[in-house]
Amino acid sequence: xATPESQASPVSSSSCANSADAIPFLxxxxxxxxxxxxxxxxxxxxxxxxxxxxxxxxxxxWSTQEASTVPLYRLFNQNLNDHFYxxxxxxxxxxxxxxxxxxxxxxxxGYVYPYSICGASPIYRLYSSTxxxxxxxxxxxxxxxxxxxxxxxxxxx
Numbered sequence: 001x002a003t004p005e006s007q008a009s010p011v012s013s014s015s016c017a018n019s020a021d022a023i024p025f026l027x028x029x030x031x032x033x034x035x036x037x038x039x040x041x042x043x044x045x046x047x048x049x050x051x052x053x054x055x056x057x058x059x060x061x062w063s064t065q066e067a068s069t070v071p072l073y074r075l076f077n078q079n080l081n082d083h084f085y086x087x088x089x090x091x092x093x094x095x096x097x098x099x100x101x102x103x104x105x106x107x108x109x110g111y112v113y114p115y116s117i118c119g120a121s122p123i124y125r126l127y128s129s130t131x132x133x134x135x136x137x138x139x140x141x142x143x144x145x146x147x148x149x150x151x152x153x154x155x156x157x
Contacts, residue, residue, distance in 0.1 A: 016117065017068065023061065025040055025136075026040065027056060029052060034132070035081045035082055035083060038136060040063055061110035061112045062110055070087050071111060073108060073109070075100040075101060078101070112156030122154045123156050127150055
């Protein structure tokens with residue numbers, strides 16, 4: 001994952017995705033399976049609500065690749081009951097070799113900036129080894145106060 005300090009990059013506004021096209025990255029939590037689940041698809045979220053409790057918008061991303069954006073890969077480990085999201089193809093491959101599988105036909109949850117440009121906010125990535133759960137949030141306060149979770153870095157912007 002990236003750190004904000006190492007990933008800042010000046011860019012012209014023509015290299016920015018249209019923020020009006022950004023869509024909510026919906027967040028839900030299953031306390032019985034201790035899993036945070038994220039999707040841009042409201043129908044998928046509604047279908048998951050038998051097992052998951054909707055928590056709101058975790059972040060905003062694009063459903064198609066826009067200027068300066070990269071794929072945010074979506075994986076799931078059935079044995080751990082853990083959804084995992086990353087922009088790093090190498091990290092995605094490591095996850096695949098350790099029991100994760102792509103969780104969508106496209107393998108992609110959406111598109112995000114790989115570094116801090118265009119005024120985009122960081123998406124914090126946290127992990128609880130006790131719960132075997134990845135957690136993502138735009139809120140620095142939430143990331144700092146998430147009991148039992150350790151900040152792994154920035155998942156994207």
